[in-house]
Amino acid sequence: MKILVCLKQVPEKDSRYKIDDLATWIREDDLVFETNESDVYALEEALRLKEKLGGEVGVLSLGEERALKTIKSGLAMGADRAFHLSDPAFQGSDAFVVATAIARAISGQNFDIIFTGVQSEDMAFAQTGTILAQLLGWPHATIVMEVNVSEGGKKARVKRELESNLFEVVEISLPAVLTIQSGINQPRYATLKGIMQAKKKEIRRFSAQDLGLESSQLGKTGSMVDHQKMFFPEKKKKTVILEGTPEEAARTLMERLRKEAKVL
Amino acid sequence: MPGKTLVLAEHRAGKIKSISWEAIGFGQKLAERLNQELKVVLIGKAIGDLAEEVSRRCGQEVLTLVNDHCETYTPEAYCHILSQVAQQETPFLFLMGHTYQAIDFAPKLATRLGRGFIPNCVDCQIDADRVVFVRQVFNGKINLQVGLKGEPPYFVSLQQGAFNAYEVQSRQSPRVVNLTIPLPDEVLKRKVLEIFQAAQGKVDLSQAEIIIAGGRGLGSKEKFQLILDLAEALGAAVGASRPVTDGGWLPKEHQIGSSGQTVTPKLYIACGISGAIQHLVGMMNSSCIVAINKDPNAPIFSVADYGIVGDVFKVLPVLIELAKEIRK
Numbered sequence: 001m002k003i004l005v006c007l008k009q010v011p012e013k014d015s016r017y018k019i020d021d022l023a024t025w026i027r028e029d030d031l032v033f034e035t036n037e038s039d040v041y042a043l044e045e046a047l048r049l050k051e052k053l054g055g056e057v058g059v060l061s062l063g064e065e066r067a068l069k070t071i072k073s074g075l076a077m078g079a080d081r082a083f084h085l086s087d088p089a090f091q092g093s094d095a096f097v098v099a100t101a102i103a104r105a106i107s108g109q110n111f112d113i114i115f116t117g118v119q120s121e122d123m124a125f126a127q128t129g130t131i132l133a134q135l136l137g138w139p140h141a142t143i144v145m146e147v148n149v150s151e152g153g154k155k156a157r158v159k160r161e162l163e164s165n166l167f168e169v170v171e172i173s174l175p176a177v178l179t180i181q182s183g184i185n186q187p188r189y190a191t192l193k194g195i196m197q198a199k200k201k202e203i204r205r206f207s208a209q210d211l212g213l214e215s216s217q218l219g220k221t222g223s224m225v226d227h228q229k230m231f232f233p234e235k236k237k238k239t240v241i242l243e244g245t246p247e248e249a250a251r252t253l254m255e256r257l258r259k260e261a262k263v264l
Numbered sequence: 265m266p267g268k269t270l271v272l273a274e275h276r277a278g279k280i281k282s283i284s285w286e287a288i289g290f291g292q293k294l295a296e297r298l299n300q301e302l303k304v305v306l307i308g309k310a311i312g313d314l315a316e317e318v319s320r321r322c323g324q325e326v327l328t329l330v331n332d333h334c335e336t337y338t339p340e341a342y343c344h345i346l347s348q349v350a351q352q353e354t355p356f357l358f359l360m361g362h363t364y365q366a367i368d369f370a371p372k373l374a375t376r377l378g379r380g381f382i383p384n385c386v387d388c389q390i391d392a393d394r395v396v397f398v399r400q401v402f403n404g405k406i407n408l409q410v411g412l413k414g415e416p417p418y419f420v421s422l423q424q425g426a427f428n429a430y431e432v433q434s435r436q437s438p439r440v441v442n443l444t445i446p447l448p449d450e451v452l453k454r455k456v457l458e459i460f461q462a463a464q465g466k467v468d469l470s471q472a473e474i475i476i477a478g479g480r481g482l483g484s485k486e487k488f489q490l491i492l493d494l495a496e497a498l499g500a501a502v503g504a505s506r507p508v509t510d511g512g513w514l515p516k517e518h519q520i521g522s523s524g525q526t527v528t529p530k531l532y533i534a535c536g537i538s539g540a541i542q543h544l545v546g547m548m549n550s551s552c553i554v555a556i557n558k559d560p561n562a563p564i565f566s567v568a569d570y571g572i573v574g575d576v577f578k579v580l581p582v583l584i585e586l587a588k589e590i591r592k
Contacts, residue, residue, distance in 0.1 A: 013480070013538070014559055017405055026402065095371070096380060118367075123401050123408075126383060127371030134375040139454060140339070142368045157457070161523055163364050165462045170338075171455040183510035224380025226411035228396065233407045239555070239571045246578035253554065253570055254586045261552045261569065263474070263531040264498070264590065 001055035001153055003046040004111045005079065006102060006129070008036040009063050009070040010122040023229040024092065035070045038117030042180035044187035045147055046115050047078045053149060055112075056080040060105065062090060062098055068203075075198035076190035082201065087208040089215055094223035095123075099131035104211040112153060114177045118143050126179075133177035140177040141170060145184050149174070265298040265393065267356035267416070270327075272305045272346070273318060274363055280318060283361030287422050288322050289430030290388070291359050297390045300356060303327050307345060309335035312440070319438035327353075328442045333452060336459070339369040340451040346373050348445050355417045357395075362421035364522075374419045381419040382410050384541070386426040399423075404541055404563035424522070424545045467517040467525075469501050474531045477503035477520060477547070481536020481557060481576055485513040490580040491535060497587035503527065505543045521546035536576045539564030556580075 011017075011031045018027040046057045059074035061067045062085040071082045085101050093101075106114075114133075119126035126142075133140035145167065146159035153174060160168045161181050190198075208218055216222060240256070242249040257264045271291040273284040288304055295302040304322065306315050307329045319326040329345050346369075350358060360366050362384040374381035386407070387398035394411075397420060401408045412418045469475060476498065478491035488508065495502045503520040504513070520527055521543040532550035537543060539555070539562055547553070548567045555568035556579050565571050572579055 011402070013403065015402075016559065016561060017402055019406065026406070094380065096375065099375075121403055124384065124399075124403075125371075126367050127381060130368070130371040131375045134372045140372070143364055161364070162459070163522055164526075165524065167460055167462060168456060169458040169460075171457060173453060182506065183516075186512070224374070224413060225382050226413040228409040228411050230401070230406050230408050233400070233404075233566065235566050237567055237569070239565050239568045241565075241571045241573060246572075246574050247582050249572045249574060250579050250582035250586060253572060254583065254590070256570060257531065257552070257554070258590070261531070263552045 001049060001053045001113070001149065002058070002109070002111045003049060003055065004058045004060055004106060004109070004114045005039070005043045005046045005074065006114065006116040007039045007043065007059050007061045007070050007074050008117070008120045008122075009033045009061060009067045010036045010120055013121065019230050019232070023231065024227065025230070033066055033069065035073060036117050036120050038119065038180055038182045040187045041182050041184050042115040042117050043074055043077055043079065044185045045180055046113075047188070048185065049113075049147065049149065053153070058083060058109075058111070060085065060102060062086070062101060064088075071203060072198055073190060075201045076195040077188060078194060080201065082203040083206065084203055085206045085211070089208045089218045092219040092223070092227065094225050094227065095125040095128045096131055096224040097218055097222045099128050099135055100217065101208070101211055101213060102128075102132055103135045104213065105206050112174050113156065114175075116177065116179050118179045118181050129177045129179040136175075136177070138175050138177055139172040140179070141172060142179045143181045144178045145181050147178060265356065266300065267298075268301045268303065268353060269295045269298075269357045269359060270303050270305055270349070270353060270355040270417075272307075272358070272360040274361060274365055275306070275308065275311070275314060278314060280314070281361060281363065283363060283422070283424045285432055286424070286427045286430065287359050287361045288318075288324075289432045290422060290427040292322065292324070292433055293430045294357070294388065294390060294395075298356070298395070303353070305329070305346070305349060307331070307334050307342065315440045316438045319440055321434055322432045323434040323436040325439040325441060328440055329445055330442055331445070331447060333447050336456045337365060338451075338454045338456065339372055340454055341447055342369045343373045343376055344447060344451045345445050347376055349443065350377060350417050352443070358417045358419045360421050362423050366421045370419055370421060377417070379417060379419060380413060381421070383421050384423045385410075385420055386423045400541065403538060405561050423541060425548060462516070467515070469503055469518070469520065469525045469527045472501035472527065472529050474498055474500035475503045475520075475527055475529045475547075475550075476500045476533050476535070477505065477537060478508060478535045479505040479537030479543075480507040481538070482508070482513070485511070487577070488513045490577070490584070494533070494580055494584050494587060497584050497591060499591070501529075503547075505537045505540070534564050534568070535580060537564050538562045539567065
């Protein structure tokens with residue numbers, strides 16, 4: 001079983017953001033980056049499948065130099081080799097451009113399954129994996145909570161999460177793209193041995209030119225939707241912020257809940 | 265802008281989802297502003313009565329795609345049918361609710377037609393010759409304005425609750441038109457083996473009057489005990505956001521949000537919950553919402569009546585003591 005896992009590097013969850021002067025992206029100077037949460041679950045699921053069925057796990061990340069940290073942590077967790085798609089021309093690309101670049105990079109690699117996370121915590125398109133499946137002509141399943149490979153690697157039986165506590169079990173043929181939901185497993189931590197071994201593993205780099213992509217197919221120009229500007233949302237509801245020390249704020253809160261809101 | 269707006273209405277167990285009514289309501293408003301015709305699209309097996317009901321309620325034409333193979337949703341069948349609908353009807357906009365189903369098929373459909381899909385929009389600005397949508401990025405902390413690009417149709421999904429201010433308006437008697445689009449064998453390969461409700465367990469939060477909910481900010485299963493202690497002191501039920509149940513700090517049945525339970529208590533206290541939209545849709549209609557979080561920009565504050573910007577580990581012990589005093 002040859003499995004590819006797409007990993008995206010995103011700002012840490014508790015990040016406080018500033019928007020850059022052009023209002024097209026955030027200011028990255030003070031941010032710390034980590035691997036997108038559901039992508040980590042996707043990698044764990046891939047490693048478990050490899051342990052059960054044999055084969056190999058590749059990881060792929062599209063992003064600038066800093067994305068190497070995400071790639072190396074994927075290799076340290078147990079992936080065998082990596083693809084790093086890096087080019088300034090990728091800046092500003094939408095999910096379609098990213099999926100196109102991934103499809104090109106893995107052409108001829110004969111993967112049986114591609115895993116992605118359900119969605120990224122930064123742009124939250126929730127569509128790179130699905131677009132990739134369409135570009136490759138493969139079936140897909142989204143929001144996956146369980147994966148079982150059957151019929152000697154020809155099919156996959158997957159449990160999908162639907163809304164309101166409903167689940168669906170579907171069988172699709174392989175190769176396929178599966179988008180993995182967080183909570184499907186408990187991801188492992190990289191061991192010291194894993195971190196040491198990662199240093200010897202292959203990382204193949206691809207520029208836009210290596211992938212045969214021209215500037216008209218990349219970034220804002222190549223995107224299917226027009227990302228115009230970022231801004232901070234206005235608060236819709238008036239929130240009464242209770243000031244003071246934690247003790248004072250807690251006391252004011254209890255008082256207000258009893259006498260003003262009358263809910264206690 | 266002459267033309268047509270299509271809204272795909274999603275249904276389960278013979279009922280249109282509320283998020284689809286929101287999309288229809290917004291679609292009406294938008295079509296009116298742009299001087300466009302609006303049609304509602306329904307896919308399924310026995311949907312004749314449902315289509316009449318939808319048409320009667322919103323006064324618009326309903327296009328039905330009746331097909332035995334569409335009793336259960338599959339992305340292949342939906343994409344096959346809807347790409348033909350898009351080609352025949354040549355809409356300007358193709359709207360839908362941002363549901364798990366839309367996530368599953370809409371990117372595939374748009375790509376198949378060489379178009380883009382703008383997901384999970386929370387706002388829309390309509391000028392005479394320009395329509396732009398707004399969606400949330402960076403975990404709801406930043407908004408992104410997105411314009412339409414290239415040729416129509418433009419595929420757009422709307423976030424639950426964001427457009428519920430648009431009432432569906434009825435004007436006419438029902439009009440239902442059925443389109444027959446046969447499905448070739450190659451789109452019928454997927455086997456849907458089972459659809460089931462996860463065991464409900466003992467936790468029904470829908471009737472709770474007070475819910476104390478904890479999130480990632482609690483840090484660990486051990487520290488989550490503070491939430492249980494406050495709940496006990498107030499005689500409240502315990503809820504959680506997804507990271508808590510993913511991490512095994514609490515059983516899955518305590519999860520509140522789009523994939524868990526929807527709750528409307530008198531009082532909802534969210535501790536260490538940043539407020540991802542998947543959580544907000546499950547609790548935003550609570551009567552009184554309190555948010556305690558160290559990040560003043562956390563989206564949970566956008567739905568809160570009272571907020572404390574601070575450390576949950578310092579605030580919760582005080583609340584627990586005060587709650588014990590009240591109960592005495």
